[in-house]
Amino acid sequence: MRRYHQPAEVEVDEDSQPVRFTAWGRTYAVAEEVGSYWEELLPWWTTENLGKELEKLTVRHFLVRANGPQRSAVVELVQRAGTWFVEGVED
Secondary structure, three states: OEEEEEEEEEEEOOOOOEEEEEEOOEEEEEEEEOOOOEEEEOOOOOOOOOOOOHHHHEEEEEEEEEEOOOOEEEEEEEEEOOEEEEEEEEO
């Protein structure tokens, strides 16, 4: 999997699952969830994270198959403090 940290605009369904995202100026449709959704917690004990709310320290990971204008790929989408990123792409 190639690693990125590309900002993305993500559209989610009523269950907060990604259904479409835009990155690199292109829009991709989420065809299916490939792996289980998981969460991690940023280290709350570090100086930069002290006093932050739990929601701001929670990182959500979604592994999905996305169909784009030219091809499909497995994409890791990450939501961190309300901001979305494409973290990895495997095609």
